[in-house]
Amino acid sequence: MLSSYWESIRTGFFAFVGVGALVLLPLVALHYYRFGRVEPRRALVLYGLLAYGLVALALIFLPFPARSQVCQGEQMLSTTPFQWVTDVRNNLAATGRSGLPAVVTSSAFVQQAFNVALFVPLGVVLRKSYGRGPLTVVAIGFALSLAVEVVQYTGNFGVYPCPYRISDVDDLISNTGGALLGWVLAPAALVVPAVPPSADSAAPAGTVTVPRRVVGLMADLLVLLVISRLVLPEEPGWFLAAAVALRVALPSLTGGRTAGGWLLRYQVRRADGAWANPARIAVRELFGVTGFLAYAVLVSPALGTWGDLAVVALVLLGAFAVPVFRRDQRGWHERISGTRAVSTAIAEPGPGGPAQGGEPLQRRSTAREPQPDRR
Template identity: 70%
Template sequence: MLSSYLESVRTGFAAFVGVGALVLLPVIALHYYRFGRVEPRRAVVLYGLLAYGLVALALIFLPFPTASRVCSGEDMLSTTPFQWVTDMRHNMAAYGRSGPGAVVTSTAFIQQAFNVALFVPLGVVLRKSYGRGAFAVIVIGLGVSLAVEVVQYSGNLGAYPCPYRIADVDDLISNTTGSLLGWMIAPVAMVIPAVPHRDASTAPPGTVTVPRRLLGGVVDFLLLVVVAHLIFQDNRWWVVVLTVAIRIVLPSVTGGRTPGGWLLRYQVRRVDGTRANPWRIALRELLGVTGLITYVVLAPAGWWFAVDVSVLALIVLGAFVAPVFRRDQRNWPDLAADTRAVETARHSTDPRHPAPTAR
């Protein structure tokens, strides 16, 4: 029995890895549409529920039998509550077993304990992450369990001519009990985060999101490639000079705007909304995009692979990954230089449109 459970767990987890990769970009897009960022606690709970759901489904429905092995004529519906207790007693009597040890090692008891444990995570998440009360958890647990039993009794919604697993009222009782037990122990489940309110998840007004800055960076990069190729024949030193001109010199002159920033209507300012001086812009860029381009262009051939990977990972993580999870969308270079990207339309001396401030 244990080996079959472990095999189902492995199958469910493998499905989670595949499905998780497929829904990663849609989840990021949905989060940006709703909140202007990826709220890490919401993402953790969402992926945790996805993993739990797929593993639970694998445990419930796998392995799938061949069609020829179903429809044996056995009654596949049990409507007698606590029938498992009677079955356990008959089994123990048939083998001359008695006592607590015999009870907890019996197949019927282990099966019901498994059914309880299977729904404990659901109760924990519903209370700890979403703040649901005991009644709501009971109703949801019962509803999910009932849906599973209906699918089983219908032969997986008609996929089989007959059900291959018994639809059992004891499963409803055990699953619902597991949900309630999860609700009871939820306060001590330290690894389960609470999902914050929408207001605490949403990026502040005027925040320039990472995708918007990435698109602006693509515009700058395309301009750099075209000019470097047409005028300077891809000379690597001129590539660096052009990068510095586009990403540092030009923003220092125009108040924090690169060509991509001008097109996407954002600029780099200090956190308090005042103009960022050239030194702050230079620090921000050398720790970010300009530093990365300079390293890629000027690093000698055959340089240590580990160093290349480390530099690339550090800059990409700090400049493009870390800000995805922050409310203000500031990356590590912004934090070092005390800067942030703000919408150009919002930066105004008009008191009706004050410059955004950090939160």
């Protein structure tokens, strides 16, 4: 029995690995559409629920038997509550064993224990991540268990002419009890995060998302390639000079905008929203894309493949991957230089004033200030 359980768990986990890869990009797109970033706790809970659901389905429905092995005349519906207690006694009588060790190792007891454990994670997540109460957890656990029993009794909605798993009222009791047990144990589940409310999940108004900056970067690189091919001599030094001019000198003169920034309507500002001086922009580019281009032209030919892979991984993780999960969407090059990208679609800040784009917009009070009595 245990070997069949582990085989089903392994099948469900491998299914999660495959399905998880397929839903990764849609999940990222959904989070960006709703929150302007990928909220890590929400993503962790969603992926955990996906893994749990696939493993649970594998345990419930696998292995699928051949159609010739069903409809053998067995009773596939049990409506007697706590029939498993009688089954445990029958197991002990058949094997001539007694005592607590014999009870907990009997097949009937192990099956009910698995039915309870199967729904414990559901109760943990519903309380710890979503803050649901015991009655809601019991209702959800009962409804899901009832749905499973209906599917089993109908032969997977007619896929099989007869059910191949027994629909048992004890399963309803055990699954619902497991969900309630998970609710009780939830405070001890330290690795399960609480899902934050939408207001705490969303990026502040005016935050420039990573995909938006990537498109702007691609526009800058396209301009750089056109200039280097059509105007400049084909020498690495001129290419780097053009990159510095486009990514450092131009933003310093235009209030933090590059060609891509003009196209995507964002600019580089200081972390507090004020004007970013040329030194900050230069540091930002040294640890960002321009520094990576300098590495590729000057340093990479002297290093091996592993050095290149390490630098590429560092840049991709620090500048693009990790910021996806941050509220401010800032990469490591921006945190080092004390800068951030600010949307110009919300506000057009002057050279000396703070930008409005990176912080939540404050509502103005409609109430008029009290005026002094002039009578």
